[in-house]
Amino acid sequence: MTMHFLHFNRLNGIVFFSSWSAILFLIIPSANAEYADVVLNKYAESAGMRPVIYPHWFHRIRFRCKVCHSELGFEMRAGANKVTMAEIIDGKFCGMCHNGEIAWSVEYCDRCHSGLPGLKSGIIGDNETSGPGRW
Amino acid sequence: MPEKILFKLAYILLPFVLIMIGLSVYSAEQSKWLPLANDGLHDPENVALQALQNPREALSVLPEDYIGNKVHWMKALDEGFIQPRTSFNESTSVVVLDLDIIMKRTGEMPLVLFPHRQHTEWLDCKNCHNRIFKMEVGANPVNMFSVLQGEYCGRCHGAVAFPLTECLRCHSVARNKFKGNFGAQYKNKAHEKDVRQLSEKVEKL
Numbered sequence: 612m613t614m615h616f617l618h619f620n621r622l623n624g625i626v627f628f629s630s631w632s633a634i635l636f637l638i639i640p641s642a643n644a645e646y647a648d649v650v651l652n653k654y655a656e657s658a659g660m661r662p663v664i665y666p667h668w669f670h671r672i673r674f675r676c677k678v679c680h681s682e683l684g685f686e687m688r689a690g691a692n693k694v695t696m697a698e699i700i701d702g703k704f705c706g707m708c709h710n711g712e713i714a715w716s717v718e719y720c721d722r723c724h725s726g727l728p729g730l731k732s733g734i735i736g737d738n739e740t741s742g743p744g745r746w
Numbered sequence: 747m748p749e750k751i752l753f754k755l756a757y758i759l760l761p762f763v764l765i766m767i768g769l770s771v772y773s774a775e776q777s778k779w780l781p782l783a784n785d786g787l788h789d790p791e792n793v794a795l796q797a798l799q800n801p802r803e804a805l806s807v808l809p810e811d812y813i814g815n816k817v818h819w820m821k822a823l824d825e826g827f828i829q830p831r832t833s834f835n836e837s838t839s840v841v842v843l844d845l846d847i848i849m850k851r852t853g854e855m856p857l858v859l860f861p862h863r864q865h866t867e868w869l870d871c872k873n874c875h876n877r878i879f880k881m882e883v884g885a886n887p888v889n890m891f892s893v894l895q896g897e898y899c900g901r902c903h904g905a906v907a908f909p910l911t912e913c914l915r916c917h918s919v920a921r922n923k924f925k926g927n928f929g930a931q932y933k934n935k936a937h938e939k940d941v942r943q944l945s946e947k948v949e950k951l
Contacts, residue, residue: 643778645780645785668805668817671828671868677870680869681873682834687902736904
């Protein structure tokens with residue numbers, strides 16, 4: 612009798628925890644953008660455009676970090692770069708490649724200006740640490 | 747007997763439990779490499795999303811990891827899964843330096859081994875020297891508080907390189923097993939001379 616009772620308790624625990632973990636998994640929207648995605652919204656939304664989403668994962672398949680962070684002059688700190696459309700059209704920053712030759716040109720506004728309204732500038736850190744505090 | 751009825755009930759619930767466990771594993775699998783339209787960043791009403799590649803298409807074919815982009819980027823590069831360009835201008839010098847640094851002030855944690863080779867595959871010398879790290883052993887007061895605040899290693903680790911949850915990837919050398927000198931691990935005199943020449947060059951940049 613006692614054994615049965617204990618057995619039940621353990622099963623009950625399994626039922627309880629696994630159903631809750633499953634329910635939490637399903638209910639909590641697992642809206643995880645890709646690690647190292649950058650939101651650029653210093654100027655975009657105040658100028659009536661969607662914020663820019665920059666995916667590191669896409670770019671690092673094609674270019675090593677040093678290409679943008681050394682040659683193109685991007686500071687390695689989210690929010691530290693004053694990237695304006697005027698400069699991009701001038702061929703600086705994104706405009707080094709996004710000129711219609713290496714990558715799509717500035718006329719495809721919505722491919723970069725693709726973020727949800729109201730996003731804050733910054734970088735998406737890891738799901739466990741949420742990135743270092745200062746990002 | 748109420749216990750007996752509950753006990754039976756538990757067995758009736760067992761398939762439900764298994765289904766729930768299955769579902770949680772499935773949803774965890776689905777939550778990696780979310781389509782851009784429901785990643786919580788991109789605006790699903792933006793029609794231009796159709797022109798963009800979804801992460802799963804690009805990342806699922808690369809060597810696996812369990813953190814970050816769920817891609818082992820270093821393996822992907824070393825094993826030729828990706829061939830990212832090293833420079834924009836042909837005239838830009840591309841340097842890869844093979845030099846390990848052993849950092850000793852790690853408290854009770856294993857020593858930190860910093861491999862220049864892996865880092866210079868991706869980065870240029872002047873990305874770190876001398877703005878983030880001085881080129882001198884012991885001159886950089888690196889500590890985990892600063893790193894967790896996004897300074898030193900934390901410039902990249904935790905934001906774009908593997909995150910700060912992976913302690914032992916950096917703290918990788920057992921203190922009692924390390925018999926050499928701390929700091930730069932030169933292979934021989936010629937190697938040391940090359941490294942010193944290079945660091946003088948970088949110092950001037």
